[in-house]
Amino acid sequence: MKFCFFLLVITSWNMSAMAQQPASGGQARQSKPAATTVGVEPTAYSADKRIVAKGQLLFQNSCSPCHNFLQKGIGPNLGQVTTQVSATWLKQFIRNAPEKISQKDDRATRLFNEYKQVMPAFSNLTETDLTALLAYIHANHKAESLASSAEKLGAGLENPIPAKLAKSGLRLRLSEVLTAPATSTAIPHARINKMAVLPGQPDRVTPDRVTPDRVFLQDLRGILYELVGNELRVFMDIRKERPDFIPAPGLATGFGSFAFHPDFYQNGLLYTTHTEKAGTAPADFAYADTIPVRLQWVLTEWKVNKPTEAIFSGTGRELLRVNFVSAIHGLQEITFNPLASPKSPDYGLLYMGLGDGGATEEGYYFLCNDKSRIWGSVARIDPRGRNSTNGRYGIPPENPYAQDQNPATLGEIFCRGFRNPNRISWSPDGKMLITDIGQHNAEELNLGIAGADYGWPQREGTFRMNPRGNMSVVYPLPSDDSSSAYSYPVAQYDHDEGNAISGGFVNTGTSLPLLNGKYVFGDVVNGRVFFVESADLKTGTQVPVQEVDLEVDGQLTTFQKLSGSKKTDLRFGMGLHHGLYLFTKTDGKLYRVTDCYQPR
Template sequence: MASDTFVFSQPSSFTVFVALIPRRMTYLIGWLVGLCLFQEDALAQSSQTAYSTNSQTIAVGKQLFQQNCSACHNFSQKGIGPNLATVTSDVPAQWIKDFIHNAPDAIDRGDIRANQLFDEYKQAMPSFEHLKNTDLDALLAYIYSQQRKAIGVTDERLGPPQKNPIAAGILPAGLRVDLTEVMTAPATAQKIPLARINKMEGMPGSNNRLFLQDIRGTLYEMVGNSLRVFMSMPGERPNFINTPGLGTGLGSYAFHPDFQQNGLFYTTHTEKANTAPADFAYADSLRVSLQWVLTEWKQTNPAAPTFSGSGRELLRINMVAPMHGVQEITFNPTAKPGSPDYGNLYIGVGDGGSTENKAYFLCKDPNRVWGKVLRIDPAGKNSENGRYGIPANNPYANATDPGTLREVFCRGFRNPNRITWTPDGTMIISDIGQAQMEELNVGVAGADYGWPEREGTFVMNHQGQMDRVYARPTNDSGYTYPVVQYDHDEGNAISAGFVYTGSAAPLLRGKYIFGDVVNGRVYCVDASTLRAGQQATPQELTLRIAGKPTTFQQLTNHPKTDLRFGVGPNGDFYLYTKTDGKIYKITGCTAE
């Protein structure tokens, strides 16, 4: 046997444990999930498997892993994809390599396990036929080298993990919501998701201008029953990228409340690593996957149908991994001119995958930008880079320690994906969870919502097995907990919404309507119950089109719906799906 090769015997049987994972990924999810589910008959066909332990081969594999896999997978816990701690022990190498090479073909050929994976995880990975056999050998060598270090991580000190964190399911609200299809967004890809339509927002000071962005780089204005291009990010910023998915691209946008007068609006977008020096960076020992950029744009003529003007960069952030970026910026729509919050820009910064990539300290540190909601004054100049200001009423604005991150409004989030306000001025922050909990939080200045030590109202071991949660200790204190949460029996990624204020469905008035990105279920809760320090109980709405019951999985004909919510003029309430790009409007509601 060569000195750089390790040979082990495959077991004759094994136990499979794979919890349903989050769904927001486009890379090697299929085969990496598959590694945990191989059947006994397949194992029996390969009694021995060899993996190189040559340091140069492992180094090549590490680079391939970082390029293709690390956004979704690691070796200490389940993240977007499953924990890889034992995959090379559980699955024969040849099947792994074949599946990486062309997973869709395996599904089409009727491979039982491949189809089980597709049925369970609701998506298939693309083929990777460009990878050579030597690449695959190196990739598996690296995975094997890491898994030997990861096996044996335990959390006994925290007590038994919660097998079903929230035993009670979400009950029906007893309301039937009528939807009417309005339009279909232009397809920006040939494969699902066809249109990555994400955030819908009206222009302040205008009664009828409504906008919608496709994360792949286009900001549309909704005109009648069609979408007109208002701005193309690739045309404005040549370094713009929208790969590898996972929220990368044109992340968010926000019009200044005085846009009609000053023509100012703001965007976030992604660029390649090291495109320019970052305002928020970390040690060179950590990989930079990409950069998020916040830009202020000045429209020459605010009434013009398309963008023409200039932009200036406000800040730039390095990210360890592509996911959990800067996917939300917004102004407080309830703030009035002259009030302390008027014109302040809120910025939701995710942890950038730092926790899943063993750099949890980036989001745990209160003086680092990751895992925070920031608040800045775009018109100010007293930031460290001099391009924006720190609002005087920020909770840490007057800190004397020069290391204090004075931009922070609140912290402790994995992915603060949406920030909205109820009509009475209550700030609502959604946080897309890891492997167990999804949550809505009331925004409180200076509050800590717990990540990476808490997920929902449960304890999580960020240095151990992150696909588990534990009961809180009796002396638990210091964290602010969600006002609404649900576990992954009910869905896998929260899609935040709005309080219904329209006239088409009076029975929905005063209800905060939201749902789940993946399965497309639609939930509601009385907005009056969204108060810090108390738990509100969500209920499920049933849907109808032309009087017939339906679901978004049925409408999209796909298990992953990519559901989003928006509000237009006069309180019109929209629901739309990235999977097929179709946009619906609530046109009625009746009691069941």
Template structure:
């Protein structure tokens, strides 16, 4: 009986063990199959596309960015660890993994966003692409005595001002995605005309809205108008910006920027074939048939297009100087903020480090002229590089040396401010002047920037600094935030806010200000932080949107009303008061 019992019991666990062993062998085979870096070009190309869409905002293969340099990472960490970390870094950090925790601490305790949408096949494609970028031992350049590398540029913290902004819910933009961010609302504009003020708002996914009674009506749809239009991978790609001509109701002229697939048409500003093209940015003039219509029927005329080596840092804003009066020198001239397209971070400094290149600049053109190289717009003769007697420089360039000029705004006294999204360390506010060089890619904030192997990083300025560089009038480091969200000098009806330039941080959702009167070239002004109250609830944008990245922006409404919103949920808040704490 005992033998029988034993005979009856043994086959069950032995059978179970056999099944488990079989499952384990299948699992091992699956791990080997998916856990091996592929050399198949189609898979690697798919991985590159996914990387461009989801990773380039923070990572490259040459130096540390918002996240670590990924060159050689597949030789340093296991496939399993990397795939888990990409899928959900926050979960890996919570397990106490030493490498994950160290990265979390190194990058100011801002975790990498989760990518739960990635399938096993997606992860294999991404990692196979990353695996093609091996660690290269850089030949160290003799840069002389740089002094010690700076690891904490501004140890002092931004102080609270003891002021609370009261925010009242204004409206919620239509969702243009089912995934975060639900919207990519970007810019507001109040168009003044014979029939009264009209409030417009742009969604980078291709929609221009008019807001009436808090309702959104689509005025133009770029995806319908331009077959090659793309709004992926984000990073400001899509319908970038729009600007109504000062005489819009007379001439019907509207100007836009948008992105298209690489190779959609020959670029006016191209570069060597050895450098990749990720996409193209295009500036278009539209002749609107009926400027007073609720939807615009318009005929396009392309002004120029620019090749970019990565999706990052494109054309952030176009605008006219609305303070300029008819007959004055600046009237009807179009300003265009154009970033470096990720040139410097990807090792192509030659695409952005001098005025023979259009990238990393603020441009000023005359859209009514026709003396540009392509004959489609005018060169402003007063621009510094239009009259420097050098045929190689670009007369379109008004000022240069910007990595990613986020917003340009005119203060009431006519001074022009440009917010500049930084690299690893500093976020900037600059006073814009013609012909000046604001330093990129050799300066970041008020520090010397070096792209050179192990020496890459920032250093104190040399004792005998190059006088050609102009420095920001206010800056903050990445202990405080990650990407500046440019704002406005307040001119509304709240007395306590008058004379303050109000701005914030895109990622952390913090709202800051500087006293505008303190902004002077050659001086660093003090930044202070507001507390926030949403309705009756004191909170933060991060907590309100329940996301690690607030994705915050600023806009203006009628009579100088200030709006603040997060793309994450599309909810627009109006600043209705400011009180002392």
């Protein structure tokens, strides 16, 4: 996967200076004058339209998931980089960023310390490719930063959450189960992403014969596996079913998520999401044609011919299609409420976590700050109904904006105000738990409440944000915040601790008693594993997050050590008998938690 050409490229000397300053918990960020720029080659970039167009294609395919020209996100804002860093240095860095860092290059080291990731070398790029890429970036130069025209909110917070996460004293013993088949020679070797159990059901013909539980694991590059013992067997390959499928440019694009209908063994219905190129087909959820479309996310209902068979055969029906501004924060999660009984109004309703698609970072914050638009929300639909605008699915009458009889609100929305609601699960006592990956400061765990607004892009965590200004800065909540009616996370951590929350599950199995009742989750990037007490999760308060240690083969370790990478791409899954699994996309390794204990 091509990943973040300029992840560590410095965008301003002022930002680099701030990166060196020690955190001073809760203290206001002090502005400093920018240092004199050196080594800049203002005439080094081509203005030829054909070269710029080639560079645009390279940027869209390889850089846009992590970078834009307005905000810092996964990587730095590139709006001013070509007037502050020389073309010679940029080309050297793109060709071999790890080498630049190993040479202790000053600006590469400072940005590595901030973003805590390193991009691979791209020695395959030709001089012509690099010239075109830099020409496009220079053509998007912003002479004035957003911060200079931002709404005045006072001084930002240097360290939003000063307190460090506590060690719990608990240790997880992990046992390696398997390495997923490589779907690429480049890291990540296997983009394994979601693991879920398909519960067994009594046979329709012979009720005393029960179909056993089955476990499935999906690779974002298009494959749905069934885990049989310690072996992964291909159940479905979306690449063969949908010729317009694209897994590029990486991150969360590709085969996003899957969910089996709770009556799967009766109706054979399976749901998936995947990405296709912009303009492949008319979108059900679109916006003004003056706003770019990077790709489309598609929700499909599959009618499986033989639900008990080991290999998929069947037909697909498209339910809906959504345009997205960029390749990030798409339709990454679909799921049914596993606690809903057949008599419950929630039974058979499909939840969908739709991110903002990077719209806020690209300057289109209004797309995800609107009750009439689907972006930045958790939607809930009845896949077997037909009262939607396109007539392919139903809008449950219990949905908050279906009940309000207001044509200006979107009936599909269950709750909204998210940047990237990438995982949804339920606790045994019925709490809906939604993890939301933050911009540059806070990672969130939220209680899902019908009709609630979680604040994005006006809020990140329990902090104020200015979507029209510098979004790498957050501010204290205003004194009259109660009038905003925003809902806030029940647990959070800032980027001193990690960079992207990886959603998990409340442990309910009998084999790990010290974990019972704990919501176990972690950080995508550094692979640290955390928990909160599920019973303590209540609206209006934030519970403490605690860290657990990891042990493999009797030795204390970390996922960074195990995967051999600073970016682990950690994920969590549930297996048979409520078994807890952890896996890393970087190397495709799957681990089972065999014990949780407190060392003496």
